[in-house]
Amino acid sequence: MSTLVIVESPTKARTIRNYLPKSYRVEASMGHVRDLPQSASEIPASVKGEKWAQLGVNVDADFEPVYVVPKDKKKVVTQLKEALKEASELILATDEDREGESISWHLYQLLKPKVPTKRMVFHEITQEAIKKALQNCRNIDEQLVRAQETRRILDRLVGYTLSPLLWKKIAWGLSAGRVQSVAVRLLVKRERERRAFKQGTYWDLKATLLPPQAEKGKEQVFSAVLVTLAGTKLATGSDFDPATGKIAAGRKVVLLNQTEAEALKERLTGKPWTVTDIEERPVTRKPAPPFTTSTLQQESNRKLRLSARDTMRIAQSLYEQGYITYMRTDSVHLSEQAVAAARSCVEQLYGKQYLSPQPRQYTTKSKGAQEAHEAIRPAGSTFRTPQETGLSGRELQLYDLIWKRTVACQMADSRQTQITVQLQVEDAGFRSSGKRIDFPGYLRAYVEGSDDPEAALEDQEVILPDLKVGDHPNCQDLETVKHETQPPARFTEATLVKTLESEGIGRPSTYASIIGTIIDKGYAQLVSNALIPSFTAFAVTELLEKYFPDIVDTGFTSKMEQTLDDIAEGEAEWLPYLREFYLGEKGLEPQVKEKEDQIDANTARTVELENLDAKVRIGKFGPYIEVGNGDGVVTASIPKDFTPADLDPQKVETLLRQKTSGPDEVGRHPETGEPIYVLIGPYGPYVQLGDKSEENPKPKQASLPKGMKPEDVTLDMAVGLLSLPRTLGTHPETGATIQANLGRYGPYVVLNKGSDGKPDYRSLKAGDDVLTITLERALELLSEPKKGRATSTKSKAALRELGSHPEDGEPVNIYDGPYGPYIKHGKTNVSIPEGVSPENVTLETAVELLASKAASGKSTRKSSKSTTKSTTSSSTKSKAKSSTTAAKKTN
DSSP: OEEEEEESOHHHHHHHHTTSOTTEEEEEOOSOSOBSOSSGGGSOTTTTTSTTTTTTEETTTTTEEOOBOOHHHHHHHHHHHHHHHTEEEEEEOOOSSHHHHHHHHHHHHHHOOSSOEEEOOOSSOSHHHHHHHHHTOBOOOHHHHHHHHHHHHHHHHHHHHHHHHHHHHTOTTOOOOTTHHHHHHHHHHHHHHHHHOOOOEEEEEEEEEEOTTOOTTOOOOEEEEEEEETTEEBOOGGGEETTTTEEOTTOOOBOOOHHHHHHHHHHHTTOOOEEEEEEEEEEEEOOOOOBOHHHHHHHHHHHHOOOHHHHHHHHHHHHHTTSBOOSOOOOOOOOHHHHHHHHHHHHHHTOGGGBOSSOOOOOOOOTTOOSOSSOBOBSSSSOOOGGGTTOOHHHHHHHHHHHHHHHHTTBOOEEEEEEEEEEEETTEEEEEEEEEEEEOGGGGTOOTTOSOHHHHHHHHOBOOOOOOTTOOOEEEEEEEEEEEOOOOOOOBHHHHHHHHHHTTOSOHHHHHHHHHHHHHTTSEEEETTEEEEOHHHHHHHHHHHHHOGGGGOHHHHHHHHHHHHHHHTTSSOHHHHHIIIIISTTOHHHHHHHHTTTOOHHHHTEEOOTTOOSEEEEETTEEEEEEEETTEEEEEEOOTTOOTTTOOHHHHHHHHHHHHTOOEEEEEOTTTOOEEEEEEETTEEEEEESOOOSSOSSOOEEEOOTTOOGGGOOHHHHHHHHTOSEEEEEOTTTOOEEEEEEETTEEEEEEEOGGGSOOEEEEOOTTOOTTTOOHHHHHHHHHSOOTTTOOOOOOOOOSEEEEEOTTTOOEEEEEEEBTEEEEEETTEEEEOOTTOOGGGOOHHHHHHHHHHHHTTTOSOHHHHHHHHHHHSOHHHHHHHHHHHHHHHHHO
16 A cells, blocks of 8 residues: 655646655645636536525525535546555645645545645755655644635635626626735726826936046946036925926925026036035945745846746746745745755855855745745755856746846845035036945845846946046037926836735735736736736726725725734634624625615716716727717727826827818828828727728728827828838848838838748837838848847957967956956856965966856856856756756646
8 A cells, every 4th residue: 555645736746746756646736726616607506596506605504605616626636536446545735825824735635535644844855854844744734724715705705795796897807806906906096197297307417427537448437417506405306296287295306497597507507516515325235035925026026027927837847846935925034944045055165155144044924924934046955056057038037037036135234435525517417326346245146136146236336537526527418308298107016915915915825826917817917027907907997996995905905905814823713703704884895785776787887987077988899089079978988008097188089080070181192192190099090091981891901000199190101001010122142032111119120931930020210110110121131140140249358368268269368357258158257266376376266167157057057058068967958858848748
């Protein structure tokens, strides 16, 4: 007889199987095996007649849930039952968070094992961790299960009670959710702020200066900006009231317009400049803590442009393959083993001087941080460098991010000096700011928001020339600069996740699915990484704010989350809480019954926008504008790219004129004589050749290029757009056709290779016009490397030439950098250890240092391959390869 171990996924099963004795059988449950009914067809016949059947929760009998096995899980359950018949012991090894505890509980309830059953938990999938977990099995934690079951029931009660109300009053298919609706309201509130925003304009001066005794051939120019005039502070963007576009009340500042700025420029030109003060202020920056679920989602969105959903999917795969620790955690704590591993990496790759004097331990501030015991980090007692993993693509990128963040948290502080130079010319005060990095510290490994720490370090420094108080710099140029205040930025996935976490709303492990639902349900669209709420989101939010304000109140939702945490800790009772929330005097059920008749559907479908006479309504086919016209009304669909913040009276007038007066005609086609119209459709402005009729139901159309306004379209432009794609000619060598066209991502040229090969595309550059580009220019673009493949380097003289690398023959040289001398081989740079003189570095020493640096993942592919061959054993490679192959098959 064997021991049956049940985990969630096949990938996790395969990885764990490698670390267990042969007498252990590992099977996957494929996630949850039971859930509340998702559709009417899943509701058991025995309860279909009950009034609460659609909820799947018997609210009259202590909120007893009705659990069913979904159709796609019945085969899995049968297989698990068969496997259990041959087992002498059952080990439930699902994830260690509340949801994992719940999955184990459901498995136990469903399988009803008659053999001894244990609960095994672990934070990482390594041989050591699995062995330790086997020796420390426990029982299922009933409190964690109850907290998760309460959360599931609570989400069902909110969603299945409010969603049908939205279907009746606004539109079919909409949904409400305990956390989802609060998140949507955050997006809507920000869009309202953008709509109410009034832009302000201000001017200042910028000077380009040269030190009084500038050395010839040295680039020593520096810039300074106007900050005071006659002793009074100059207005900046922060001095404006966003509601009026004017200087906020009580601010004593000087506001310059263009005329005044130009006059001041003339008055100051040619006048002497004097350095009046120099301040150097030392600044110490500490590394960020290791990743939690929330901060990983935020940083991967900022740096890798990954959605929260993609981040969690990739992290799940890395965890199940044994590369990282568990990825659902609120904790920033690192085990002693992890701290030692990180410090070993720092010492080996960067040198002892880059280690923090003492091991760093981080404390989790959030009270509810009990989902896991440790932060997200590379798995194991020694950390594999990114290049040692055998990973590729996004998995490699995310692992690299986690590895760098973990290693950096055990590195020394970054020491910098902030330099401020005050200058005076007549009554105008100017300021120049600089930054000197005295010791990069952890920035050598990890810079937030940057993928290339070496490049980011250079970008961070702003070097000012040597100046003294009383110096008289020479003004090389003085220019007026116009500034416009900007509306509040829309939420990105990263900033929304950060806000939800800071407000205590939901759990970080659920943010990915919540944001995904918001987008899938049409409450927001993701454009250039910004979450833009739809008109439907406005309508739903307005209804909930008016009739169910608690449901979208951040404070109320945060308290609910705290109560769920208290239930998990045994400090609160679940049943009284559910009764009060749903059935109490002010509970959700009586509120919905009371207010349903008060809600007018026509009003609920109407979105109120300030400074707009037209009504915006939510219709069956999307949002539209409605305006009274005599005794009747005129309606016009709102294009998908129109956002609530951007819909102004002018756009409304254009849309309505198209409906009442017909489309604007720009002229007649020179060949066919048919009229050409400019219209605005659901997907934006476009031109159309001819009228729609029974004989011509689909006249030819062409979208306007991005940035082209309908009012700027000429007849020649329209004819050109309708003629796309333009055939420019053939390639002189291959004879393949070359065309110019407009696509989803803008104008481009394409080399059509026919059935023998894939088309070769190149985007047009600034100054190129898709309507006039020539064959010669297209050939020029097609001959260039595709974007992202070209590289450039600045040439400078080497301090020493050590010779050729023994593996590829490439030169190995020593150069002088901003932080001291370093070794360069191809694209790999490595600092010379502190205390070692460049004159004493041999080729052999350099090759060893380069091999260590290449293993950290900062070299090019070519360098990585050559160095990895010498540093990674064949057994490690084959193991990584088989692990990666297994992951690909699963994914």
